[in-house]
Amino acid sequence: xxxxPRHPIHSQAITAPTTPTKMxxxxxxxxxxxPLLLSLPLLLTPLxxxxxxxxxxxxxxxxxxxxxxxxxxxLNETLFVTTATAMQTTGLQAAGYTRLNLDDCWMETxxxxxxxxxxNTTKFPRGIxxxxxxxxxxxxxxxxxxxxxxxxxGGYPGxxxxxxxxxxxx
Numbered sequence: 001x002x003x004x005p006r007h008p009i010h011s012q013a014i015t016a017p018t019t020p021t022k023m024x025x026x027x028x029x030x031x032x033x034x035p036l037l038l039s040l041p042l043l044l045t046p047l048x049x050x051x052x053x054x055x056x057x058x059x060x061x062x063x064x065x066x067x068x069x070x071x072x073x074x075l076n077e078t079l080f081v082t083t084a085t086a087m088q089t090t091g092l093q094a095a096g097y098t099r100l101n102l103d104d105c106w107m108e109t110x111x112x113x114x115x116x117x118x119x120n121t122t123k124f125p126r127g128i129x130x131x132x133x134x135x136x137x138x139x140x141x142x143x144x145x146x147x148x149x150x151x152x153x154g155g156y157p158g159x160x161x162x163x164x165x166x167x168x169x170x
Contacts, residue, residue: 064099064140073105073154076123077131084138093139100135101143102128104154111157116165117146 065083067075080100087093087100106124107117119128132142146166147158159166 066101068103
């Protein structure tokens, strides 16, 4: 006969509890036959077909490029121009990838004297309006990130208290 096993940390023997623990009675499980389970979505589908009533609804979610996951604050005009060209030549644009989004760090670190935001002229020497027009000429849409708080994640000026002014970015 072997001695009882010992706990690896303590030198106490591992023994069964002295008082029985209460256990719930087992819950009966009803198995659903596979053919019935597979037809369940059909049974729950309405018999009428839906029609799109709003022709401006997109058939897919917005698809495109956002600089944040790879480039973070290391973005500039050249990155977006070359990315648009690459999206065209690789077939991504034809597949529906038509948006290019400027994420954080595209703007100057302080607002202008009139409290407007402006782009970083080192990163975007021809300006955001030029970039938007250039991308539009290639059938892309430009999106621009802004934060609803006092500052962006990168520490740049946020929109809080300046929402109306930011909509008219100059």
